[in-house]
Amino acid sequence: MCIRDSISPAYSLSGVPLAQLRLAKSLGKIGHNVDLIYGCKKHSKIEKSPFIKIIFFNKFRVLGMFIPLVKYLIFNKPEVIFSAEDHLNAIVVLACIVTSSKAKISVSSRVTPIDTYRNSNINFSKGWFLKKLFPLVQSKANLMTCVSKDMIKQYKKIFNKTNQVDVYNIVKTEESILKMKNKIEHKWFINSKTQLIIAAGTLAPWKGFDDLIKAINILIKKKINLKLIIIGDGPEKLSLNNLIKLYKISNQVVILKPVMNTLKYFYNSNIFVLSSRLEGMPNVMIEAMMCGCTIVATDCPTGPREILGKNEYGYLAKVNNPNDLSANIMKAIKKKISAKKTKKILRQFTAEEVIKKQFLLLKIKRKYWMI
Numbered sequence: 347m348c349i350r351d352s353i354s355p356a357y358s359l360s361g362v363p364l365a366q367l368r369l370a371k372s373l374g375k376i377g378h379n380v381d382l383i384y385g386c387k388k389h390s391k392i393e394k395s396p397f398i399k400i401i402f403f404n405k406f407r408v409l410g411m412f413i414p415l416v417k418y419l420i421f422n423k424p425e426v427i428f429s430a431e432d433h434l435n436a437i438v439v440l441a442c443i444v445t446s447s448k449a450k451i452s453v454s455s456r457v458t459p460i461d462t463y464r465n466s467n468i469n470f471s472k473g474w475f476l477k478k479l480f481p482l483v484q485s486k487a488n489l490m491t492c493v494s495k496d497m498i499k500q501y502k503k504i505f506n507k508t509n510q511v512d513v514y515n516i517v518k519t520e521e522s523i524l525k526m527k528n529k530i531e532h533k534w535f536i537n538s539k540t541q542l543i544i545a546a547g548t549l550a551p552w553k554g555f556d557d558l559i560k561a562i563n564i565l566i567k568k569k570i571n572l573k574l575i576i577i578g579d580g581p582e583k584l585s586l587n588n589l590i591k592l593y594k595i596s597n598q599v600v601i602l603k604p605v606m607n608t609l610k611y612f613y614n615s616n617i618f619v620l621s622s623r624l625e626g627m628p629n630v631m632i633e634a635m636m637c638g639c640t641i642v643a644t645d646c647p648t649g650p651r652e653i654l655g656k657n658e659y660g661y662l663a664k665v666n667n668p669n670d671l672s673a674n675i676m677k678a679i680k681k682k683i684s685a686k687k688t689k690k691i692l693r694q695f696t697a698e699e700v701i702k703k704q705f706l707l708l709k710i711k712r713k714y715w716m717i
Contacts, residue, residue: 361548362430362456365515365629369428372516372697374398381422385411408433412441419445426708430454432462433472436479439486450708452489455510456626458648459500461552466504477504484509489707493627496648513703517632517695526609526637534573534600535614541572541679544615544639546608546630547622549580549601554621554644556582556589560668561621561675563593570679574599575615577608612637617678623665625649632695635660640682642674659688 363384370382374397382398385405394400403414411434419441427449429438435453442451455462466473484490491513492498501508534542543562547553555576562574576586576599583601590599605611608630612618618634620643627649635641635653641660643650654660660683661674693699705712 361629365456366428366430368516368519368697369700370398371395371521372519372701375697376701381424383415383418408437412437415441416444419447419449423447424449426450426452426710428452428454428704430456432457432459432476432480432483435483435487436476439483440479443486450488450710451486452491452704452708453483453487454491454493454513455497455501456493456515458497458624458626459504460647461624463504480505488709489704491704491707494648494652496652497626500648511707513707514695514700515627515629515632516697516700517629518636518692519697522609522633522636525607526613528607528610530610530614532575532602532611534575535611538573539571541570541617542615543572543574543617543619543675544577544611544634545574545619545621546577546611549576549578549582549586551582552622552624553578553580553582554623554666555586557644557666557668557671558619558621559586559589559593559595559599561619561672562599563595564668564672565675566593566595566598570676572598572679575611576601577603577605577611579604609633609637612639615639616682617642617675619671619675620644620650621671622646622650627652632692635688636692636695638685640678642671642678644671653691659683659691 367382370380374380374395380398381401383401383403385403385408403411405411405414415437427438429435432455439451442449463473463477465471466477468474490510492501492510493515495512498510498512501510545555545558549555565572587601590596612634616639618631618639618641620628620631622628622644623646625646625648631641631643631650641654643654643660643662644665645651645662646665651662654662661677663674664670
């Protein structure tokens with residue numbers, strides 16, 4: 347079977363592109379011919395795999411991918427296409443219509459529609475166009491998925507009726523288990539007797555890292571022995587570093603540049619904190635849980651509550667509330683969540699479970715996902 351995995355406009359080290367990379371690798375490993383298509387490359391280091399072929403269209407906007415995608419479909423004739431993010435999903439479906447492609451199409455929404463369609467009432471805005479195209483995508487795609495149940499509820503509020511079902515991202519793989527045990531050379535991780543708290547993601551307003559730094563400052567003032575490591579880059583980096591300097595906590599809080607392997611940092615930390623104001627399904631939180639971290643997350647839309655339950659598999663804090671976030675970090679310091687307890691949750695994020703669910707919903711014969 348020839349599978350093409352068409353994804354968001356740029357290759358990056360996290361988020362949607364990383365989720366699609368894991369899906370492509372997992373499909374390749376069970377014997378499928380997989381092409382992984384990116385619009386452009388944001389990072390020079392790419393995780394190459396012998397199981398897949400990576401193609402760059404060298405287009406920095408999704409709309410620019412339309413013509414290359416049409417040509418690709420004409421000459422390669424894939425049997426299955428996996429696409430992610432609503433704006434790319436629309437382009438993929440349009441390209442399939444133009445080329446009369448016979449491929450089965452699975453489109454996935456990975457970002458909360460609160461963000462994607464926030465300007466949909468403004469004529470000719472991006473959200474407006476996507477809302478107009480959504481019924482076409484729904485009518486032509488063989489499968490529409492969301493990465494959380496709460497996201498489906500949000501889509502139903504916007505579109506009244508959708509065909510979406512929930513299918514999680516692949517997070518737990520053999521490769522990821524090996525990666526998390528790699529050595530770390532950062533001094534804070536060598537024979538540390540302090541509570542190591544870690545966070546990772548784009549340094550952007552919706553990630554709430556300012557609230558996390560404020561929460562950590564509250565705990566430091568209470569003489570709690572801890573250190574915070576934030577891994578990431580983005581528009582908020584300068585303001586976050588200024589906040590660290592303002593609180594005079596540079597000896598306890600550090601921002602590290604993005605790394606290829608965040609898993610080894612999670613594996614050597616005690617607590618992972620997700621301080622987001624908005625999410626789809628935070629892969630990074632699942633990764634940290636897989637690595638044995640106790641999770642503290644804001645109860646933001648969408649994802650954390652669906653996975654953590656009512657503080658059963660981690661601790662939920664109020665959004666935009668540093669005081670409540672600090673209180674829940676303190677709970678995590680006092681009472682860790684065991685890896686044995688989270689094992690059941692993590693099974694849903696394995697390649698075996700995700701591919702099985704995708705293929706069953708696409709009505710692809712069992713022999714193709716049991717290779």
